Each structure stands twice: as structure tokens, then as C-alpha cells.
Amino acid sequence: MLAAMPPTPPPTPDPGEPRIRDRGDACPGALRLHSADDGRLARLRLPGGRLTSRQVEALADAAEALGDGRLSITSRGNAELRGLADDCGAQLAALLDEAGMLPSPTHERVRNIVASPASGLDGLGAADVQLWARELDSHLRSAPWAAALSGRFLFVLDDGRGDVAGLGGDVTLVAVRGGEAELHVGGRAVRLASSDAPGAALAVAGGFLAAARRAGTGAWRVRELPEGYAVDVAESGVTARPVPAPELPQGPPLSPGVLGPSALSVLAPLGRLTAAQLRALLPAGEVRLTPWRGVVVAGAGADRLPALDAAGLITRRDSPWAGVTACTGRPGCAKSLADVRADAAPVDAAPGPAHDHPGGPGGPGHMQAPLLPVHFSGCERRCGHPHGAWTDVLATAGGAYLVDGVPTPRTALPEAVTAARTTR
Template identity: 75%
Template structure:
């Protein structure tokens, strides 16, 4: 049975002091709801953002029957249902389980796996990391100890193009060539065989848990560990694989300069001959827009709040554009996102979704109703923050609501340094 959870305040550490977590994280899941002003919220983890055509239908039906009829795409390519009524937990769980969207009740919140969404589609990557994501998810759900990971712990699998390496993964795998991958953990890296990459990623998560227990601070993520107590990626060599009866250690060679590749996300439009990348307006799809992605071999929700429609050629773009989706890189709404805002969030100072204006295409821009800036992009972005008493701060400068459009255009197109 689902249970709605009240928000849990997170105390801030003193300057220079390590963060101490005295309880588990309160991240919502599909089996544990968050109570918001617009009803309950369910967050469904989708490793690599992957949905089958059947699962697309089930998710759209659940949003209409149990929620507000919309599906939010998160910055990790997961899906959120909002406006859920009291007492719908059992029905929601049954719908998701029947569609194969809940393979493990004990691990459903830790299935945080982002993978290059265009992998295997456009010929640009060094390996199809979507396949790695599926194997890693199976291994993750099969490991009882992995349920101790935080719902915020993140695996990132990059196919070598660098599109997802900047998403702040705790464990990051980067394909070097079809036979080799680099495993990054805690600022160091080791080289592993591509065939061992999913196993190595799971071993790295276990190394983190050991380091977190030794630190005694209750850290949820690698960056929260006290200085000097971080996990040593070389220790993955000592983690035995239960699926191989512990007979084989992992071969891992340390790399001296573990720089991460950096590349842009795919632009809206075709990805190879038989896939199409579209963005959801302000990161939210109506149930009808989600269904408009079909027919498809599969749908991959992306960390840029969109979807890759596998099996769709360029001829599908006009229909998806007519459905209200963003299909072109020159759309002024490409790269524009927003938090929930009013009326769904009690902390928000404004209805940021109603106030949002795109400005001219350029840098990503994110509208936030409060200083938490929930769901903001990674890397360089324009910060539009609701201000007390009305108006907004655009990258810190006060701007009246009526002047947002020119201010955001200037901020999106002006030269700037990375945050």
C-alpha cells in the first residue's frame, strides 16, 4: 500500500563541516508518495528513461484516471505523476506492476540510471550503453544490499559523446571503444572491459556504501562524504560478483588522468534514420502528448525533459509538432524548464509555469518558485527566480514580470562563464 510522506526538512551543515544525515532520504517513489498542495506525487524510476509502447499507454492511462492527466519528465529522465488522490496507492501500484514498471518493490527508488539517450541510434557513440543500463538494472534489483542506496544516488552511463557526463553522477561509466570503458568514482577512474561495465558500476556503488558506513555521516551521495573518506574506485577489484559465485574478481586498471568527455545534448529533431528527439513544453506532457509518441519501438525519456521516439522517422515531426511538442532546435521553448510552482508547491512564490516566457533560443533557462530551484539544469543556465513581493530575479538582477521576455532573451544570448 502506498503511503503519503510529509516533507522532511534537511538541516544545513556549518561552514566547513561535513553534512550529517540522521535519517534516510525522503525522495518519493512509486510506492511512497509525497504530499503536495495539488495532491500526492509519485516518482517512477525509469532506467535509461526506457518505456515500451505498452508502458507508454499504461502511464498515460494512470495519469488520466488517478492524477491530473499530466506526466512530468525529470532531470534524470524519470516520470512523475501529480494530483494523485488519497487512497489510489494500491491501484497505481497494480497498474505499474502489471506493465513491468515495478520489477522490485524493495529497490524501486534506487533504480536511478541515466544513459546516453541516442546510444545505438545515430552511430556517434562508442558503445550501446542502453544495453549496459538494462544489465545494471537487473543486477541492481537482484542485489539485496543495494536497497540501502539513497533514492538520490545516481548512475550515469555515457556512450563516449559526453552528453550525460555533466549530470553529476555518483558512479559514471564512459565507453571508450566497443571493448573498453572508464569507471569514474570519487574523482578517480579505472579502465574495465566493456563486458564488465555494468558489474563494475554496481561494485562501485558497494564501495561507496562501505565508505559511507565507515564515515558514519549517513551520506546519501559521494560528494557528501567528509574530505579524506571518499571511496577508492580501485576497491572495485575486491568486490566479488554473486552471480558468478564469487569466483572471479574484477579486472580494473587505474587511469592517471580521468577527464570526463563533455558534449552537448542532442538537439530536437532526427537522430539517425529511425529516431526522433522531441522536448516536452516546460518538461511536462499531457497524457495525449505522451500517447502521440506512439507508434514507437520504444520511448526513451531524457534528462533534458524530452523523449527519444525510437522507430520514428523525420516524417513524424509535423504530427508531433501539431501535438504541442518541441521538434526543432530553433524553437524558442527549447531548453526552457520550470519547477512545479504555484498552486502545486506551498514553498513557491509564484505560478512560474504561467509566468514563463521563452526569450530567444540560446542557453537553457529555468524558472524557480523558491530558492531550492528544484529540477534546475546542470552546467550553464539562466536562473529565473521568483522574488518576494512579486517579480523575478534573472541571474540575480531584479526584473518585473512585464519585462521578463527581453531580460531572459538577453541572458540566454549573452556570453557568460560556466557556473
């Protein structure tokens, strides 16, 4: 008997050749559930990551009643419910609608808006871009044509501190002091009035759709447009001044701890929250999920940190779990070669960075450089990996891992990951 021949891989496109999309994206949503090995998956778009206390409670109820009892936080600050039954779609939609998390069934997958999570809470930043997020979301839902955007098209709103500007937005707004904003798209930027920023972001998204139609390649993202089909801001109807040498601000992500007079930042271990941990965030004036798989709790003071720590949330910057993320892995994903979440657990025995407050190691005012983020991936797709520099921990078919390309036995992961994270 002849052995079966392996499938022939598709040809590799020439460098610079435009990608041809012959179908719409398959991103899951709240109404379009994705089938995974652990059941159905729902992804909820949360502009600016914002949730009311009522919505937090509703998600905890949904996770317990319909899913696996947990909520996953994505690298865009959205929420995922996993382990859903095949026939729960209508019940889930009704629950989300009743809690105000499904304001537009036709546009629910295109509400991809990341905003600086601490904006308006800690006194930093040039403007409260969470207000932009609300206005842009309203504009999106009011424009019938915006439903044609891909579920991967991303708006990024940075308040000037540079925490989210580098997250690869298709349209990026950056607040500038003096009541102005910069709009960045496709490597170009313009300066305009802050009050015009949300409307301009929507107009440029329309300009992208027009450019994609002209190109005929079915592009989902701005970076996929072929040469000669750049988004023209002026043709999109935006009146603004060009920025001669556009540059996005770069700043660190939020660390766990106190934010300003009445807000806290915590991280979810490996990006997942149990229903009990969700409820531990309450009471809160508002909860914001972050692109670093964390949560900002508005209306909470430092006295809440011990309770959140006891609930299993990451409340300290020196926690070895800070900055450690993982894809779903086995048994939830058929493509994964390992149970990466279980294999990431021993890493918590490794040392973390020091506190950056006076009196810490090194004397008053000492600040130790933070560790690199580390992401465990079950396959070469590396779903959910961080942006920028990060330590890559990739499962292999033989049961070992590659740590930044170096073969590493599973038993040696804690030491190898710690060494890789601290190497610059």
C-alpha cells in the same frame, strides 16, 4: 502583545565540514507517495529512460484516471505523476506492476540510471550504453544490499559523446572505443573492459555504502563522504587500470529533430506531457525519456515530425521553448512564491537559435551558438535546475524575479531572459 520571533536559523557548517545525515532520504517513489499542495506525487524510476509502447499507454491512462492528466519528466529522465488522490496508492501500484514498471518493490527508488538517450540509434558513441543500463538494473535488483542506497544515488552511463557525463553521477561509466570503458567515482577513474562495466558500477556502489558506514555521517551521495573516506575501487573488488588524469567528456544535449535513420528527438513544453501528447508518441519501437525533459522516439522517421508538432511537442531546435524548464511552482508547491509555469509562458515570444543546417542564416554550414538553458524557480531551492551553465530565473516574495541576480518585473521577463540566455 509581543510579536512572534522568527525561528533561529540552523548554524552554518564550517567549509569542508562533513554533512551529517541523521535520517534516510525522503525522495518519493512509485510506492512512497509524496504529499504536495496539488495532491500526491509518484516518481517512477526508468533506467535509461526506457518505456515500451504498452508502458507509455499505461502512463497516459494513469495520468488521466488517477492524476492531473499530465506526466512530468525529471532532470534524470524519470517520470512523475501529480495530483494523485490520497487513497490511490494500491491502484497505482497494481497498474504499474501490470505494465512491468514495478519489477522490484524493495528496490524501486534506487533504480536511478541515466544513459545517453540516443545511444544505439544514431550511429554515434563508442558503444550502446542502453545495454549497460539494462544489465546494471538487473544487477541492482538482484542485490539485496543495494536497497540501502539513497533514492538520490545516481548512476550515469555515457556512450562517449559526453551528453550525460556531466550530470553529476555518483558512479559514471564512459564508453571508450576498442571495447573498453572508464569508471569514474569521486574524482578518480579506472579503465576496464566494456563487458565488465555494469558489474563494476554495482561493486563501486557497494564500496560507497561501506565507506559511508565507516564515516558514520549517513551520506547519501559520494560527494558527501568526508575527507579520508573516499570509495576505493580496488577494495570494492574491481580489477582495473588507474587513469592518471581522469577527465569526463563534454558534449551538447540532444536537440529536437531527426536522429539517425529511424528515430526522433522532441522536447516536452516545460517538461510536462499531457496524456494526449504521450499517446501521440505512438506507435514506437521504444520511447526514452531524457534528462533534458524530452523524449526520444525509436522506430519513427521524419514524416512523424508534423504530427508531433501539431500535438504541441517541441520538434525544432529554433523553438523558443527549447531549453526552457520550470519547477512545479504554484499551486502545486507550498514553498513556491509564484506560478512560474504561467510566468514562463510569455518567453515563447522571444527569438530562438537558428537551425544548424546548410542554408540557414549565415550561409551554408552556418551554426549559431545555442542559447543557454533557462530555468524558472519558485524558491531558492531551484528544484530541477539544469547542470552546467544556465540562466537562473528566481521568483521573489514581492512578485518580481531575479534574472541571474538582476531584479526584473514580471512584465519584463521575455526581454530579460532572452538577453541573459544569449550572453556568454
